Amino acid sequence: MKRIYICIVAMLAIIAISSFSLWRVHQVKEETVTRLEEIQHALDQQDISQALEKTQELASYWQEAQNALIRYIRHVPVDDISNRVMGLPALCAHGEYGELQAEMDRITHLLEHIWYSELPVPRNLF
Amino acid sequence: MFVVLLRTVILYVVIVLSLRVMGKRQLGELQPTEFVVTILVSNIATLPIENTDIPVLGGIIPIVTLVCCEVFVSMGGLKNGWLRQLISGRPRVVIRDGKLDQKVMEELRYSIDDLMEQLRALDIFDWQEVAFAIMETTGKLTVYKKYGSRGLTPDMVGLKDPGDGNAPPVVLVSDGHLIRQALSYCNLDEDWFQATLQKENCQVQDIFLMTCDRRAKYAIVLREG
Numbered sequence: 001m002k003r004i005y006i007c008i009v010a011m012l013a014i015i016a017i018s019s020f021s022l023w024r025v026h027q028v029k030e031e032t033v034t035r036l037e038e039i040q041h042a043l044d045q046q047d048i049s050q051a052l053e054k055t056q057e058l059a060s061y062w063q064e065a066q067n068a069l070i071r072y073i074r075h076v077p078v079d080d081i082s083n084r085v086m087g088l089p090a091l092c093a094h095g096e097y098g099e100l101q102a103e104m105d106r107i108t109h110l111l112e113h114i115w116y117s118e119l120p121v122p123r124n125l126f
Numbered sequence: 127m128f129v130v131l132l133r134t135v136i137l138y139v140v141i142v143l144s145l146r147v148m149g150k151r152q153l154g155e156l157q158p159t160e161f162v163v164t165i166l167v168s169n170i171a172t173l174p175i176e177n178t179d180i181p182v183l184g185g186i187i188p189i190v191t192l193v194c195c196e197v198f199v200s201m202g203g204l205k206n207g208w209l210r211q212l213i214s215g216r217p218r219v220v221i222r223d224g225k226l227d228q229k230v231m232e233e234l235r236y237s238i239d240d241l242m243e244q245l246r247a248l249d250i251f252d253w254q255e256v257a258f259a260i261m262e263t264t265g266k267l268t269v270y271k272k273y274g275s276r277g278l279t280p281d282m283v284g285l286k287d288p289g290d291g292n293a294p295p296v297v298l299v300s301d302g303h304l305i306r307q308a309l310s311y312c313n314l315d316e317d318w319f320q321a322t323l324q325k326e327n328c329q330v331q332d333i334f335l336m337t338c339d340r341r342a343k344y345a346i347v348l349r350e351g
Contacts, residue, residue: 003147004201007194010147014187014194021183075179 021072028065029111036104055088081110129178137171144193157214163196214263221259299336312338
């Protein structure tokens with residue numbers, strides 16, 4: 001009977017870790033998307049210094065967020081987002097606004113893909 | 127490379143603990159589900175070791191989940207005969223009353239070569255010695271010999287049990303360490319043990335192996351060098 005209890009505890013721990021990882025991914029996604037929207041808003045307002053500041057803040061935030069994500073997510077898509085996020089301040093500083101917006105859209109898309117891939121829905125199961 | 131090293135150690139510990147949770151029988155003959163779990167666990171464990179882009183949890187969670195499923199299924203099979211039969215199948219009688227059941231052998235896709243090989247592994251070179259042969263769910267053949275082919279037993283020749291004849295000897299000292307449960311099993315005490323050491327003119331640390339039975343019959347192997 002001891003084995004059964006150990007297994008029940010182990011399964012509960014796994015479910016808790018899985019739920020926590022899902023919540024964490026969602027939290028990072030929402031926070032990152034919000035920051036990207038702020039950058040977009042600053043660009044729309046032609047406030048380039050504000051946009052630059054926001055891209056740098058996003059890069060700092062992402063440094064911490066990716067360390068949490070790679071515990072639960074394969075590194076390849078996270079690294080892809082990291083490469084793009086780290087390039088945003090440079091694009092903003094050099095006036096590459098078209099490329100900047102394209103990169104932000106790609107980051108948003110990648111985050112949505114990561115988030116949706118983690119959901120226990122039939123499309124992901126089968 | 128340190129990452130690979132540490133991941134290997136982590137997953138090794140996880141697998142060893144998992145095998146312990148699954149139970150000792152996992153290390154012996156395997157039921158179909160246990161075989162599947164063993165193969166899967168070994169394959170899954172290599173993924174985070176070979177590919178450091180995969181989180182360690184990506185190996186630990188499936189391994190622990192498989193082990194838990196195996197324990198739940200085996201516990202369920204213990205309580206429910208139908209489930210046990212569904213998962214593990216049932217033993218099949220291949221030789222019944224000294225006769226080969228060809229229909230069962232065909233259903234099991236069990237050839238004559240397979241049968242003879244398994245009989246030889248049981249030191250049976252003449253199938254006619256066998257009264258019953260059963261193919262177990264693990265794929266192992268178990269055999270009940272005909273009366274005339276069985277080994278002679280004390281009961282057959284009317285010998286009386288000398289007392290404690292059913293209790294096997296146990297290891298009393300292993301590599302210089304006394305096993306107190308074994309001492310209780312043999313219905314002996316510390317005084318007897320010390321007296322024996324004095325008689326043999328040795329210390330417990332000098333003993334590599336000491337076995338003893340309930341008749342206080344012991345055998346000592348001293349350390350070499």
